Amino acid sequence: MTNRGTGMTSTANPADERTDRIPEFPMARAAKCPFDPPPALRDEQREGPLRKVRLWDGSTPWLVTRYSEQRALLGDARVSSEVTRPGFPNQAPVRSGSTGLSFITMDDPEHSRQRRMVTAPFAIKRVDALRPAVQKIVDDLIDTMLAGPNPVDLVEAFALPVPSLVICELLGVPYADHDFFQSNSRVLITRDVDPEERWGAMKRLTDYLDELLGEKIAHPADDLLSGLVPRIESGELTRNEAAQMGVLLLLAGHETTANMIALGTLALLEHPDQLALLRETDDPKLVASAVEELLRYLNITHGGRRRLALEDIEISGETIRAGEGIIVPNEIGNRDPEVFADPDRLDLRRDARRHVAFGFGVHQCLGQPLARMELQVVYSTLYRRIPTLRLATGLEKIPFKHDGSVYGVYELPVAW
Template identity: 65%
Template sequence: MTGAAGNSPSGTPVDTPDYDIGRSARCPLDPAPAMRARQAEGPLTRVRLWDGTLAWLVTGWEEHRAVLSDQRVSVDPFQPGAPKLSPGEVETIDRLKKQGKRSTGTSFIMMDDPEHARLRRMVTSAFTIKRVEAMRPPTQRITDDLIDKMLDGPKPTDLVEAFALPVPSLVISNLLGVPYDDHDFFQSNSKTIINRNSTAEQRMGARQRLSEYLDGLLAEKLVHPAEDLLSGLAERIKGGELSREEATEMGVLMLFAGHETTANMITLGTLALLHHPDQLTLLRDAEDPKAIALAVDELLRYLTITHGGLRRAAREDIEIAGQVIRAGEGIITVNETANRDPLVFPDPDRLDLTRDARRHVTFGYGIHQCLGQPLARMELQVAYPALLRRIPTLALAADLGEIPFKHDGFVYGAYELPVTW
């Protein structure tokens, strides 16, 4: 399928292909066929977005890292040329501009330095390797308790509801100081925010509800601090380092990012392993923590749940892969194709848990590389082996074609995963 006729200022051909991230029903764990086709054409190509605007598509691993580490490239969605992937996004940005705002409510992940660096360093200490490792034993207890409930409950069951979503939700709730009893509320609003089909009104409404909720919790922490991350943000408010609004936005970001992404990785990782029983056996029987860590990174590479890529805009002319990206032009770097680049990962479409995949870009690259990646890795290193060892007869309870995948989200996954044992 090609876009409407017309040339870009950079001389893009009239038959520029559409930006199509639809994954194949036959291979739902692989990158979109159209993205693989663009990758076969070269690491840097042009695509036409839904509204007729053009963007550079970066599909190669080396070029992906080059773009994301270039300070001349902006993550700010208000920046001229920043790609918008739906009418709802355009309307949201337009409404925020009319309100005089320069933030989408997603805190520092959509900001450039120096503001990005100022806010990010406020929470960096909570995600150090040492702090995260201290959370491993309680995460193991959470995981085991949930498996106990699964084994005592009916079967088949939905792995998403029974295990994949509660594990990271409980972990991030404990870290932040958010009552887990409110999980239905923050999960439903998070889904609205990351759904591509949400209207501006729906997305802004969900963000407002989460903001009000986190602001209320911060108000409590200002008076009655505890040993949690929100209390730490409250202390920074008292010290004048953060405004109340900035702290609230950071709380919203960590709450929804801390459970949504890991939940989808647990779901899809389990599905991938069930379809690769030899690899499942490797992970289930692994005793060496380093082997488990290696397996988790390969699953992160193979699945790449960030759906459709990371968006940027050039603030100055830059040269990538022999092409000049002009100031004001949009860029989409596609994580899932970078992670399947055969120049970096031989036989990239094969799931190989013995592969050293630590150079994957699932968590991004550069200054905006995911802050919570140590926590996500730890949770996956706990969740997969526990599930596979304690339920060795785990099996799918539905055909692949019956599983409802999240084709409509910025984060890929499955809404349900029926399993039995």
């Protein structure tokens, strides 16, 4: 491993360290710094790019803490995303016989084969065509907020409905069922949930999407799920595979963006000089820059991207052996001082486009054009239309999501 500043290489291998020196993972954030990576994670980054950590089951995968090594491994075909492989560093116990969440937990070529079936609706030109509809959703929700009670929970009134309405329209899922799929989604992304309970939530969502696909087969419409019908009828995709794909897109399409809207708003309220830049600009380039910087500065993918080495991999003076787990926490990669100057400062004018918030390599987020567009509309509209928006409680009273695979806040009381 390379020692920053000296260029010297150490022959010490973290795998040979005494057992009691291997830190537990995940690591706790500092209560007074909820936007920053855990202090212990920073310590590991300073020590070196690859460290050993201990998980809930006693396993000791590799933790990858620096940007260049993160991108290298996420782009390496010798690492696997298949959660059912022996030794995979799962975040929580997995029910025997259960499978992963559609193609994001598959390797190529099957991963690419299935992913290509749903790529077109998320292409940049297709997403840009949705911008006026998203703008109307945002404006209508703000109108409702302004006409309703004050203060209000921004999560319930705005942050969650925006992406839920958008992904429902895109997929062809009735928004009237949002309580059902949101409550089951919460079970899937909560870490300390019994495996049987998690499996039950997954089955309920899969059955729901399967029934919906049955309706699309009988009465196809102009939506993504209907677009899968020919794939099912031709035998390219089983109906169960299509239903699992629908669960993935429904879950990813609302949970991550909803948390980014709320957490980003909270971060801006805590940085009023940066909030003023957004509130007072009509420059779409500055808005786009702000979105990228907030994606870098914050972290929604909580607990790191998980992988497994399929072969021995030599990297930065270490050897990751075949069958060893790999954890890539993007929040510390996005705070790497060798890539982002003064990384702990929120600077909306920074060129942060190199961040790894959406991952890297073949598994990078399929829906990132949609997420970017939604965030651009939200961040350029909410604070301009409600210029006096403020927290209705102290930061110390905000309930943060420390218990799952998606980070954010459970509630965000705001007033104006």
